[in-house]
Amino acid sequence: MFEKRSWIRLPRNVVIGHGVIEETGQMLSELHLSGTPLIVTSSTPKVIATDRVTEQLASDPPVELVETARFSSVEHVIERAQAESAGYLLGIGGGTVIDVAKMAADELGVGFVSVPTAASHDGIVSGRGSIPEGTTRHSVAADPPLGVIADTAIIAEAPWKYTTAGCADIISNYTAVRDWQLAARLKNAEYSEYAGALSRMTAEMLVGNADSINQGLEDSAWIVMKALVSSGVAMSIADSSRPASGAEHLISHQLDRIAEDTALHGHQVGVASITTEYLHSGQDGNWQNVHDALSNIGAPTTVAELGHSAEDFTEAMTTAHEIRDRYTILGNGVSEAAAREAARVTGVI
Ligand SMILES: NC(=O)C1=CN([C@@H]2O[C@H](COP(=O)(O)OP(=O)(O)OC[C@H]3O[C@@H](n4cnc5c(N)ncnc54)[C@H](O)[C@@H]3O)[C@@H](O)[C@H]2O)C=CC1
Ligand SMILES: O=C(CO)COP(=O)(O)O
Ligand SMILES: [Zn+2]
Incomplete structure (x- = not known):
């Protein structure tokens, strides 16, 4: 049937x-x-x-x-x-x-x-x-x-950090989709080609328009809002936040619990996605592109810029898999040494 x-x-x-x-x-x-x-x-x-x-x-x-x-x-x-x-x-x-x-x-x-x-x-x-x-x-x-x-x-008149956080939330769609595809391959998770493609395309278009995203330009608010709507539609198609929330979101949610002060959601998921891209594709993989996309729009690329400690970030990486039944590149947990190495090689800590 x-x-x-x-x-x-x-x-x-x-x-x-x-x-x-x-x-x-x-x-x-x-x-x-x-x-x-x-x-x-x-x-x-x-x-x-x-x-x-x-x-x-x-x-x-x-x-x-x-x-x-x-x-x-x-x-x-x-x-x-x-x-x-x-x-x-x-x-x-x-x-x-x-x-x-x-x-x-x-x-x-x-x-x-x-x-x-x-x-x-x-x-x-x-x-x-x-x-x-x-x-x-x-x-x-x-x-x-x-x-x-x-x-x-x-x-456009809102504090600029909110716009860069929105951009970083969209850039994190790259790794969210990678995690979703991994879960489909390894755990038979239900995957929507339409939602996955829309989410990735949204990130690509935002990164492609990065030169037009500058403080004081109303065009920036236009580009980012369109991307946020598109990402929201991808989640609606999937009937899940999967297209826009993978391991990088788990790490950010965990940081919210562990760290004394929280940074903006988008900034946290952006930094975390540099390290999860590294876990996916290794030292010569795409993590540098994720890093550069964030850096080009002026979003944080390091734990220090988030105002967090390296210890809190590493702990978040090693425990994030526990908080939700959502399979990602974190699998059943990364070791502390591996988390530290990923964060160190990518310059996040
Ligand atoms: N539903 C979801 O999927 C998600 C929800 N969240 C939640 O969203 C909340 C954070 O939202 P944010 O928008 O980052 O912060 P926020 O809503 O707390 O706003 C931050 C500050 O900016 C002010 N503000 C808003 N627009 C302004 C403007 N045009 N000019 C000057 N000030 C302005 C607000 O009054 C507030 O004081 C958290 O509760 C978080 O848990 C975060 C990510 C995803
Ligand atoms: O922030 C989100 C997507 O960008 C929502 O994801 P969560 O389902 O992890 O809260
Ligand atoms: Zn998000």
Whole structure:
């Protein structure tokens, strides 16, 4: 009997460009979202973006401020949405706000629209939410946004480090796809040629456009946002974060647990992908290309630039395979000596 099946959940409207925040009202009506929304935002995005959205809505919507990604924040948003009888949620801000709003909307069973104000990672358009809690991090499936409104004029004004983090998250797609293919060969993991090809092509196009990615250029926000959307679509096609999350993401998630201070998600996965590419292809392999791609857009290429210690990074490399049932080049664990060697040869430590 034929048993394959696929269920692809995608955003319905994605609008990217200069000043598109002024088209939020139009998009909301095209999506046939009914009732008053609850706006989920944080302090800075409230000033630079939220007021421009509320002006376009018929009635003054309630606004919930969220500054940290916690399960308690998701609970607060759920309670507020219920108290206000919100018809849908609008997340306006960085990845924290968008994750919290996305997960609350999923739990409430109402629509969600994403208005990213920084292009920091592909979670701003994807069907995943990621919440750190205590010493662990929960990466969970949630309905992707019904609509995405990415105003490049606003995103271009965000601190530059968020844009380079978004780029690095995309560059890490190379090793994520390699890990996925390895898992398909060694563990018979389900692999999607379409999702894998789209994810890799997204990274290739971003790297090909690296010369146009410069601080102060709105074109940079355009290129990175398009790539983040494309990567989010690859994850939707796969119905998994596999196309964009391999061993480099495991190492970054583990660093979040081990290290005292965390660096930006995209920066961590970028540095980790230099070493996982080395594990895949050896000393003369492609790790130098991954390194150069990161360096060209000004993303960190060393553990020191992340603000982490060599010891924490090595520990993350040797224990990352334990955190999730996702087979990667880390296999059943790399030894401390091998982890150190990979990080040393690639100049990461
Ligand atoms: N859902 C997923 O797949 C993923 C989720 N994450 C999660 O995303 C969160 C981090 O998201 P980020 O976007 O890196 O940080 P963030 O959302 O915490 O934002 C960082 C800061 O930048 C400010 N900001 C946002 N836009 C701005 C602008 N245009 N101008 C000035 N300031 C601005 C925010 O108010 C905030 O203070 C974490 O909770 C992490 O766990 C990370 C990776 C993947
Ligand atoms: O960050 C992601 C893809 O870039 C999501 O991956 P996770 O499933 O590892 O949280
Ligand atoms: Zn990521």
